[in-house]
Amino acid sequence: MVTARTGRRPAPAPTAPEPTDARRVPGFLVASLAALGGWVTNLGFPDTDVWWLAILGVALLAVTFHATGTDGRNAWRSAGLGFVWGMAFFLPHIVWADVSVGALPWAALSVAQAGMVALAGAAFAWARRAPWLARREWLQPAVLAVVWTAVELLRSHYPFGGFPWGRIAFSQAGSPLGRLAWLGGAPLVSAATVFVAGLLAFGVVRLVQLRLTGPAGAVIVAAAVAASGMFVPVATRAETGTLRVGAVQGNVAEPGSGSFGHQLEVTGNHVDGTHAVAERAGEGGLDLVVWPENASDVDPRANTQGHALIEQAVEAAGVPLLFGTQEYVEGGRYNQAVLWTPDAGITQVYAKQVPAAFAEYIPWRGLFEKLSDKVALVQTDMLPGTEVGAVPVPVERLGRDVVVAPIICFEVAYDRIARSAVQAGAELLLVPTNNSNFGYTAESTQQLAMTRLRAIETGRAAIQISTVGVSGVVDPAGRVLERTGLFTAEQLLAEVPLRTSSTPAVVLGGWIELAVALGASLLVGVGIVSGARSRSRRK
Incomplete structure (x- = not known):
């Protein structure tokens, strides 16, 4: 088909609908949900040690990320929600720091670590600006998992040698997801856990929007990932004798x-x-x-x-x-x-x-x-x-x-x-x-x-x-x-078994960390560039 030139600028391509209209959700309600998520996540760790509560807590945060929309201010909102979640999580999680060194260091450490969660929220928002991802909401849980795990790795190294305490993987030692550590160590366990949480959040948001094409599938995939660790061939027998x-x-x-x-x-x-x-x-x-x-x-x-x-x-x-x-x-x-x-x-x-x-x-x-x-x-x-x-x-x-x-x-x-x-x-x-x-x-x-x-x-x-x-x-x-x-x-x-065989996590551990870091950097970089181009077209 041949079209005539009219001299008019072509209409911009339609953008994906926002998951929710952020203006219709009161800010205090969204922030309260994020705070609840942080508090619930801590219950997934010892001494409460109910592992699935950590998944629920991260899912609540992911729901609030969806509620921020996808406009240019989304990164600031997501960062703020991440910070609220982080404070609600870290203050009770590392209360032992208050017992050991006092309230000020305890609060300062909690603020620093909550800042890292804020960074994860902002990074996820930046990644979501990429049009291909905005149109494919079902992929966003995977992106959240990669970005979250990358920030966990970052705070495990910086500043001052890092502070890995409170990584989501450490809540899953007794769950089927914990067995994935045999394959990919703590990074894989964290990524899988956050992926499951993100899928559940995606399903909830779709239900709220009365969009019935995703919730059932999200729950099925989440359950499959959560159960996948049961099929990991973790061996316990002695290979070179035992030690008393x-x-x-x-x-x-x-x-x-x-x-x-x-x-x-x-x-x-x-x-x-x-x-x-x-x-x-x-x-x-x-x-x-x-x-x-x-x-x-x-x-x-x-x-x-x-x-x-x-x-x-x-x-x-x-x-x-x-x-x-x-x-x-x-x-x-x-x-x-x-x-x-x-x-x-x-x-x-x-x-x-x-x-x-x-x-x-x-x-x-x-x-x-x-x-x-x-x-x-x-x-x-x-x-x-x-x-x-x-x-x-x-x-x-x-x-x-x-x-x-x-x-x-x-x-x-x-x-x-x-x-x-x-x-x-x-x-x-x-x-x-x-x-x-x-x-x-x-x-x-x-x-x-x-x-x-x-x-x-x-x-x-x-x-x-x-x-x-x-x-x-x-x-x-x-x-x-x-x-x-x-x-x-x-x-x-x-009398404990002695073993010499290497797990995939030991062999590939450094490469897994590198892949997560590069993957997160690429996703965020593409999102930032896409957002900048979108803003320039609107001018």
Whole structure:
């Protein structure tokens, strides 16, 4: 067909209808829904630990994103809603920071992390400006999943080494989605969880709009993704024998900052626990005894009394002892896991690679000491270790060295720490930690959930051992086989499988992170360019 030229500018191509008319939804109602979503999401984590509530909470936030529309102001609205959700989530989620260091640092950390959720909201809004995506609402849950996971990875690295606490994946250790960690680690679990939440939100929005062409399909796909982890072939059998481990939770005199107030008291508690676990082991004996982070509250290399106590514990057990202590050097200190054998003393030392900012060292000390007197609590900054955490332990019963991975405290939240240790030959994960400053909060059980996910991700059994609890034995499928109470003196006695095969998550982990980062950057970049072109055409 031939058309005549009229000299008129052609009419612009029709744009996709907005999912909802944002002007008809009161702002306070949308913000309240976002806040409710953040609060509900926290209930999906320990101690409540109802995993599907985390999906529901993220879905509520996704619904509010749909309610913002797709105009040029959408990024600011979405960022604001993300911030509201983030504050409602992080304030209760990391309330242990208030117990440990006070209200101001707790609030400041919550604000910083909520800002990262705001960034995720803005990034999703920018991506939605691309016409191809605006016209295909059914694809938007996948885009939200990629963008959200990319921001989680970003905040796991920046600023000051990152703060991965509260990643959505850590709520799913006990769900079918958690088993996806075997395939793609925490990034895949987070992405799948947010994808399911986004699908549910899409279905709800379609129902509200009385557009019946999507809700049923969204729910079916969401259910299929949520159940997909049940088909992941997570293996738990021993491949290179088993290891008999005695893990000692010695406890402290009182919770809080005074828990290490009496020198060698905590060390003595762990010596007593070592005698108890060795007696429990009986004729079968032990292959290794593990103490928590800071269980030796003095450096036995520099303190004769501390040295004598370690010797006493090793003699009682008759096997190597892996224990936590600190070493002071010129310019700072190291948080270490030290292996002490009956015949040779100290043979291996692993130093924590990722010290916790504002807890173990103070960045920009001159600035932050003006903002809070709590900065003075960290008098000597902790230095980062440089070696991968793969420690060979001589095991007489097996006639060989068994490589274990001591992942010290908060390091369990960082993907690369466990992955690099397994790549270096680790057959078992150990998570020595000191939770004495966090009181009766959910900090230790949140950490145990991370340990469970790391077990699935690496295909390794894991033992979390705390000074005060909660400690636990986890099989390679992420199941907790035994756990202790909080602020109790207990011991764990376990024979755990040793494994050497690599999971897809360990082999592909770095590439998965790169793919997520590049994918999110591409989606957001295309959306920004498309939005700019649309604005220029309207002028």
